[in-house]
Amino acid sequence: CLPTTPPGNLLVFPPQSANSIPIQFITIPDPSAYKVVQLSSSPPPLIRLNGKRYNVLFGNAGMGKTTVIKKLCLDWSRDCIPQFDFVFLLDGKQLALTEPVHSLQTLLLSQSSFAPHCADPEGVYAQILAAPKRVLIVFDGFDELRHYEILLQTQKKELVASLQKDSKAQAFTVKQLFSSILQRVLLPGCTLLLATRPRGTASQLLRRADSFLEVCGFTPANVETYVSQYFSDPELRESALDSLKSSSYLNLLCWNPGLCHLVCTALEQCKSEDALPRTLTALCHKVLCLKMEKDRGSTESLLEAEKINTAGPVENTDISNNSPGRRAQKNNRTRAFSLRTVLFLHFPHPVQCLSLPRTVTDHSFLQTLPFQMGAKGRRKPQREELELTQRIAAGLLFHNRTELQSLHSYSEAVFRDMVASKQALVMKHLEGLCFGDLNSTQILEACNYVYEASFTHQESGKDTSAKMLTRLALNLPELLTFRGVPLNPPDVFTVQNALRMGGAEGRSFCLDLEDTGIQICGLRSLVALNNINTYRACIADVVTLWEELEKRSDEGLLQGAVSKFKIHPLKATQVCHMEHLERLVSIHTSKRLSDRWGAKDTHRDQCTFEMLGLENSPLALPKLWDLLPGLHNLQHLDLSENCIGDQGVKKLALALKDLAYTTVYKWHLVFAPQNFTSIFVVSSLYSNVISDEGAESLAAVLPHMASLTDLDIKYNKMTDIGAQSLGASLRKCSKVKTLRMWNQCIPYGVFERLKQQDSRILWQ
Numbered sequence: 001c002l003p004t005t006p007p008g009n010l011l012v013f014p015p016q017s018a019n020s021i022p023i024q025f026i027t028i029p030d031p032s033a034y035k036v037v038q039l040s041s042s043p044p045p046l047i048r049l050n051g052k053r054y055n056v057l058f059g060n061a062g063m064g065k066t067t068v069i070k071k072l073c074l075d076w077s078r079d080c081i082p083q084f085d086f087v088f089l090l091d092g093k094q095l096a097l098t099e100p101v102h103s104l105q106t107l108l109l110s111q112s113s114f115a116p117h118c119a120d121p122e123g124v125y126a127q128i129l130a131a132p133k134r135v136l137i138v139f140d141g142f143d144e145l146r147h148y149e150i151l152l153q154t155q156k157k158e159l160v161a162s163l164q165k166d167s168k169a170q171a172f173t174v175k176q177l178f179s180s181i182l183q184r185v186l187l188p189g190c191t192l193l194l195a196t197r198p199r200g201t202a203s204q205l206l207r208r209a210d211s212f213l214e215v216c217g218f219t220p221a222n223v224e225t226y227v228s229q230y231f232s233d234p235e236l237r238e239s240a241l242d243s244l245k246s247s248s249y250l251n252l253l254c255w256n257p258g259l260c261h262l263v264c265t266a267l268e269q270c271k272s273e274d275a276l277p278r279t280l281t282a283l284c285h286k287v288l289c290l291k292m293e294k295d296r297g298s299t300e301s302l303l304e305a306e307k308i309n310t311a312g313p314v315e316n317t318d319i320s321n322n323s324p325g326r327r328a329q330k331n332n333r334t335r336a337f338s339l340r341t342v343l344f345l346h347f348p349h350p351v352q353c354l355s356l357p358r359t360v361t362d363h364s365f366l367q368t369l370p371f372q373m374g375a376k377g378r379r380k381p382q383r384e385e386l387e388l389t390q391r392i393a394a395g396l397l398f399h400n401r402t403e404l405q406s407l408h409s410y411s412e413a414v415f416r417d418m419v420a421s422k423q424a425l426v427m428k429h430l431e432g433l434c435f436g437d438l439n440s441t442q443i444l445e446a447c448n449y450v451y452e453a454s455f456t457h458q459e460s461g462k463d464t465s466a467k468m469l470t471r472l473a474l475n476l477p478e479l480l481t482f483r484g485v486p487l488n489p490p491d492v493f494t495v496q497n498a499l500r501m502g503g504a505e506g507r508s509f510c511l512d513l514e515d516t517g518i519q520i521c522g523l524r525s526l527v528a529l530n531n532i533n534t535y536r537a538c539i540a541d542v543v544t545l546w547e548e549l550e551k552r553s554d555e556g557l558l559q560g561a562v563s564k565f566k567i568h569p570l571k572a573t574q575v576c577h578m579e580h581l582e583r584l585v586s587i588h589t590s591k592r593l594s595d596r597w598g599a600k601d602t603h604r605d606q607c608t609f610e611m612l613g614l615e616n617s618p619l620a621l622p623k624l625w626d627l628l629p630g631l632h633n634l635q636h637l638d639l640s641e642n643c644i645g646d647q648g649v650k651k652l653a654l655a656l657k658d659l660a661y662t663t664v665y666k667w668h669l670v671f672a673p674q675n676f677t678s679i680f681v682v683s684s685l686y687s688n689v690i691s692d693e694g695a696e697s698l699a700a701v702l703p704h705m706a707s708l709t710d711l712d713i714k715y716n717k718m719t720d721i722g723a724q725s726l727g728a729s730l731r732k733c734s735k736v737k738t739l740r741m742w743n744q745c746i747p748y749g750v751f752e753r754l755k756q757q758d759s760r761i762l763w764q
């Protein structure tokens, strides 16, 4: 039911190529954890759903989710995905059809996007019902994750019964049908692929999903290909590529394919390098003006839309005659215009900021400003459009006023005064901010907003934007953490901009870039700043960066990148972290790069390793036993809740024996109650013996661990035998200060006696 040619008019990559669109496969069900494994580069199909039944495809606006889906459909139509007989594409916008006149058959065969006329609907439908496992249903057009959540609410029993009884009855709403498919009431066993922007929360959906995919945007090479194909004229192509090279920020914006398209539109028209937009605001403004020029009739519509929006943006303004009916009418008119303007598709309200000054009080205006103060971390994530609107609002306030003339209907004097007063407010707001109270997302927002405002049209010698940047750079926290906040290439640029200014002001920083999904080139540019003292990042990326620098013989940068890297404390939360660690240990043990560890040598200082309650611990633990002897500077090892078991403890003891000559002096091993129960349940035939066996293995290795100071084996299942072995072994360990080993299976009297014999034995 889907087309055999790509519906988009410009698909950069040959559809046959397996790597045509970069996709990443997230290995854990947590979209906020961004460290990911690249999808294999094996032959098509592009997205290998690999028998997963509930797949979620993430990507911000314009990142190419729909394009990926089109590509998937194209692959399918070319028999590259033979596991499906049918692929149906359902669009979230169909939810606007609220009449109960649909059936599953009509939904799939008539409403599914691109569905051509089906000559034998009955026959096809019978085939679908007979083998739902061979059906792929793709949902697209859902702006936010949470919009799916509504569809996952429990349906009434009667509805479920009637849907199951006769799914051909044309008596259901699209919402009921969507819900039933998502809840597996209809077509149980079919494969689902749900595309969405990652905003909002949807815990139900995340719980159900068994695979997460993320469209990760264009690489620099992809951008070059796109731009080369966009400009068919060789001369224009060359000049466009040159222009991009000279304009770093514009080039980095192209990471988002949607923005890449806008950049090409702007490049097409820019006659000189000076005229190139240097911020997102300037890019959007440029494209908007080009659109307006092309479609002069729209100018009036724009002004009309702007006047409509003079009512505010609008939630926090109280405008009379703002009844729901009137508001709907306004919104429809605005949307009608917006839909004709590509810019508005991605950034729905940029022009509203021009209306802000007149109609909105200073207080309301300040509330629309980014990086609001509030309890740390408690601010809800904003909708992407709102965030972009705010960023562009900040940019427009500091934009060249003359250029903005075509976008507003105020007199020059009125407009100048309004802009000046709002600029002053923004400045005051920034000066009043307590940066220590901002969370990582807000700090990133601040960097982005200040950058947007940084090309101020200077008036009477005042350079407000330079002041803003200095103010930001002076107040950034010294330990700057972006952990868990996605850092895309343009973000990295604005952060770098602020850090560089910090350097000029004599400041230096420690960066935490873990779980940010930062690209290697971004990592390189931040690490290259000479006012970075230490940095943390995904170990695999760091090692890749080192290897890249080594290959390029970039000695200076390599030295810095190696010596500034900090791994302490080392936490493994996914199995892949063990693989990353393996790469690092191999560099370490083979003494590659050892001459670059440098004086600071932070990662050769003390190291804490934590692996707490890892779900796939049976996969990770064997790797850890192999790696432990290589962690020469290990000081604190916490392996709580990993179901190690007696066999695991034996291997651990062997690994520790190898480590014995190193400087390990604090070893913290905790088996939590859950572990305890599971070991007990699993080993009910030989229960205590297993745990005592493990304790014996530990007792045997303890005296070898000359620098061990603390051992914690609470909540284990050993009995008095295991406890006594450990107690006896403890006498040979002069350095050990505490041994915590209480658990229910050690008789109270035995434990008390052991405690009296050696005061280092503790209950808790």
Ligand SMILES: Nc1ncnc2c1ncn2[C@@H]1O[C@H](COP(=O)(O)OP(=O)(O)OP(=O)(O)O)[C@@H](O)[C@H]1O
Residues within 6 Å of the ligand: 008, 010, 011, 012, 013, 020, 021, 059, 060, 061, 062, 063, 064, 065, 066, 067, 068, 141, 197, 257, 258, 259, 261
């Ligand atoms: N791999 C690609 N090759 C060429 N163009 C692409 C590619 N990916 C995306 N684009 C272009 O980028 C623009 C945005 O892509 P698309 O509509 O697929 O994004 P999206 O993630 O679905 O956005 P939204 O969330 O706004 O619906 C389109 O013009 C599309 O043609």
